[in-house]
Amino acid sequence: MRNFEMFSERKDGRGMSGYATFKFIPLRFLLGQCSAPLGVHRQGFPRDGTGRDGTGRDGTGRAVSAPLSGPELAVGSGSCTVPGSCSSARLSPLSFFQLLGCQDLEKTLSDLHLLHLHMHSYSHTMQLLALRGMAALSGDPQMAAEMQREAPAELVTLLMMPHADSGVKVEALLLFRALLGGQLEQKEASHMAVLAAGSLPALFDDESSQVRELSIILFRELLVVMVRKDKKKVEEMVRRTLISLFLRMSDESVAEASGRALLASAKFLGWRKLKRVVKNQETWRIGETLLEQERSWVEQYVRFSKIRLRAAPTGVRLAAIRFIGAAARRLRRHRYEVLGMFFALQCLENDPEPSVQSLGVQTSLILETLQQRQRSGQSLRALCCCL
Structure with a gap:
């Protein structure tokens, strides 16, 4: 472990207790891994620049407000046993994620592994913390390369979890887009696209408009990066998705994103007429064009439309x-x-x-x-x- 200076305390002439400085602190120390597993629980705040101590009171004993709205959260659940450190050093999530972007903060693959583990926590809060932590670490080329190998499948699983929190879905979609837009060879990007493309249409009808929009945008981006040999694997799925995108063009919250995704789908399938009517924004002709397919496809589209008569x-x-x-x-x-x-x-x-x-x-x-x-x-x- 590299040398560090932590919770260096200063008092000025007015008796205000001071600040904490951090230098070369391993991320796993901040996570409380020195002697106990990662956890989220209620507790007081660490002493910081506001003068609060572990009881949530200032130096005069008066109660002070929490830095985050809602219940107080802290990362770590055990006393730190590193020599020379505070005996009960813990950080709030806000402080923790602010420190993730610090250039002097040492980051290792073991830290990324911890975030992967807690991404599948039963706690929505922990899932959010893990996803935001991974997003912060994705700026490091080594970390980003590691995430591009392991994270896509985990993100898809997270998106498909029953009763998943909309905030978690948003963070997962944003992280997936960030990884897809990183330094990837086309073959690797295409593999990621095939992995996620089949799961995204289920999110087009999500109750959150932000989830709907991000999933539709990501779907379009996935179609663009696929190589030819991978296109055949998802061609039928894309064809099934046409009706969903067409109907969502009438949803004000995602109309533009749906139209662009439908145009990308028409290009993907090589359907020139559909591409032309979508590009010209001839909405009524788009529906007529979809009905020009074989009877089996028309029946599938009708069944899908019947379901949307109620919950939409x-x-x-x-x-x-x-x-x-x-x-x-x-x-x-x-x-x-x-x-x-x-x-x-x-x-x-x-x-x-x-x-x-x-x-x-x-x-x-x-x-x-x-x-x-x-x-x-x-x-x-x-x-x-x-x-």
């Missing part, structure tokens, strides 16, 4: 209704498929959103008319056969 922003729900109506006209000869769309739209008769209710009722009436015409045509053909 109003703009997305309206776009789903319009797409279902257009699909019904194209599939009008397939009675059972059209009947399923009709029942899905009928459920919107009592929807609390007036615009959704109105468009849903109008579209269901159109589908009912189509069904009646279809039945009349079948009856007429049957009569002709009998004659």
